[in-house]
Amino acid sequence: MTQMNMIQAINSAHENLLERDKSVVVFGEDAGYFGGVFNATEGLQEKFGKQRCFDTPISEGGIIGAAIGMAVNGLKPLVEIQFSDYIYPGFDQIVSEAARIRYRSAADFTVPLTIRTPCGGGIRGGQTHSQSPEAIFTHVSGLKTIMVSNPYDAKGLLIAAVEDPDPVIFFEPKRLYNGPFSGDPAAPSQSWENHEFGDVPEKYYSLPLGKARVVKEGADLSIITYGTMVHVSLAAAEKSGLDVEVIDLRTLSPIDLETITASVQKTGRCLVVHEATFTGGYGGEILSLIQENCFYNLEAPIRRVAGWDIPYPHAFEWEYFPGLDRVVRAINIVMEG
Template sequence: MPRMTMIEAIRDAHVVAMEADPDVIVMGEDVGYFGGVFRCTAGLQKQFGVARCFDTPISELGIVGTGVGMAAYGLKPVIEIQFADYMYPGYDQLVSEAARLRYRSAGEFTCPMVVRMPTGGGIFGAQTHSQSPEALFTHVAGLKTVVPSTPADAKGLLLAAIADPDPVIFLEPKRLYNGPYDGHHDRPSVPWSKHPDGEVEAGHYTIPLGKARIVREGTDATLVTYGTMVHVALAAVEEAGIDVEVIDLRTLLPLDLETITASVCKTGRCVVLHEATLTSGYGAELAALIQQDCFYSLEAPILRVAGWDTPYPHAQEWDYFPGPARVRRALETVMKD
């Protein structure tokens, strides 16, 4: 199979979808001639024309609102928001229009729209370029939320999201764009072209939304995570001396709770890991659901490892990120109980 970076896999997913369906439209700030700030849409305008890949004004409210109208009309817009932090001006359109359109119209209209956003830190982008706001989207009934951790997943999940009849939030971890993150450093340890996770199937394929992936099987404890933190989890487990089962959620909503609970009931211990702020982060929902379904199998309290409860600290970015050491401490703690 060909090998790709996550950027290349996302671009390839656009090409495959646009070739197969003339209703797929790509729009956003600088996605056309420039090819996007991270180059995920490079070459699409040249290949498909300005009517199907075009630049928009700098107005997230207008971009998302236009996408809702296009989707209701019957098109399939794929919107790029340059950074997840920029979504806040357009959040009302997501909550009040996109997520509710099917329900408000009693099924007469749907909103087959994908909103792609780079998420998380790793580029020293400070408070307005590095946030992880996934919990804001998972709280909204009617939205689906996806976070890939490999190029192959990025392509398959994006193609599934484009085909979905309802709005999908597609969050792309910036630290994984150009190479596999080894869980320790601020740059790829090895290029995707030499890494097993860099293999991406050619042509069209999809990965079902709502299906988690067991990245590593284990018997002592379960580590539930997604996105960049999958690689941090694997780095932590390598040095922990504990047989940990690592689950990559892939999709936050719909959530594959069956895979999670089966694992936790088997191991009896669980750590939840994410980059976003701890308080009211998505890990709180995961911990509540796991406790609810696995209470009589748990041998220790469920622990969460996450970012600090503070505005994003630019100067202390790499301390803010949950790293292998923090994850190992949590695993050691649940094993003591």
Template sequence: MPRRTMIEAIRDAMDVSMARDERVIVYGEDVGFFGGVFRCTQGLQAKYGKNRCFDAPISESGIVGSAIGMAAYGLRPCVEVQFADYVYPAYDQIVSEAARLRYRSNNDFTCPIVVRMPTGGGIFGGQTHSQSPEALFTHVSGLKTVVPSNPHDAKGLLIAAIEDPDPVIFLEPKRLYNGPFDGHHDNPVTPWSKHELGEVADGHYTIPLGKAAIRRQGSAVTVLAYGTMVYVAQAAAAE
């Protein structure tokens, strides 16, 4: 299987989904021509056109609000908030509209949107580029929150999120975008293990949302972790 970084795996997931379903559209700040601040959407506008991958104004509330309307009328928007730190203006749209649309319409409408966001620290981003707001979403009924820890999972989970009939918050750990680390310092782990390294299958596959993966069998204690902290937990277990 080809090896991909998490950035490449996420881009591939959107590419696969857009090719399979013309209802899937991708947009956000600098997402179209520029390909995203981390290049996760690079090349998608050239391949699918400006009607399906395009730039949005600097308005997180507008990005998410318009996606909810599009989803209610049959599209499947996968939108990007440039950093998780910027999601707060859109929080009301997410929790008051997207999360409740199925229930409040008595199942007449659903909200199949994905809100992608780079999240977490580890890249010296400072106070407005390092936040981890997942707790704000995991406590909201009607939302699914996803945080992958490796490229293989990132692709399968993102495709599953795009195909899900309800809203999914998809948080991408910036520290893992280009490779994992050893849990102690900034040195990357070389080589990665099979999935951590980024052996990512071509084409379509999904990983079920809400199901944990066992990274290491043990008998004394259960450690639950996600995203970057998977590697910190593995380092602690190794010691």
């Protein structure tokens, strides 16, 4: 095992994949020679040659459209959309094409394609470098949607995504690239060093898609969350002084309903937390599933903590960000209910 931050873990996944399988090809804006604006593909072109890891035009629809054609022709494209805020020009190719080609052709054609994209705020990125658009993709039939929260999962799930025979959208909260984040911007920044999930095997391994992780067991209340908010929820759990269970969904779609319901049936209280905007967010889906499956186990109304229904404001990102205090406050409300 080696200590890696999330970028190093993602880079290591690429390296293992490129080494193992000639059909894996990596590309994106600035992803080749330069190694990506977050260094996720650093060194790959040098090691594997410019035909296996290359730069592209600034054309997300072109990147994804071409990747679909490559996937149809036997390759396994692993592409980067530089920021998830930039993914929209490729939306039609994802939703109308990649997600539906297997279905519309009755499996005559399939699209093994992985789209990686950094998401989330807390890095002073303003409204065009901070969004969390996962719910737009979880709504689409035929897509698998992942959001990771640590280096170990990032590597194992990225390899699983590339191994998967269908299209996968892989969200990387960029606030977590260098370390976990408690949700308190004034606190000293943390690193992945000495963190349980910063310990990452250098060898090839994959983790199952569609499986949540119980990050912390507890009996009083369940927090269902993913991405950056896993770490904020852990900090809030500690601050609350209560015995809180924290579940990291990891794969949003297909959802691990069994792990969620087992937890809520045990605790009887539930809080759903995500960084994305509130209305129409994936939290609404999780909450509905809990209501349908655990209503008679509930001792209090379920609550959601999410970003406000506004664009990510540059100078006020900590007012937008659903930080530690908001999560703690919500825990207390659910406990009182």
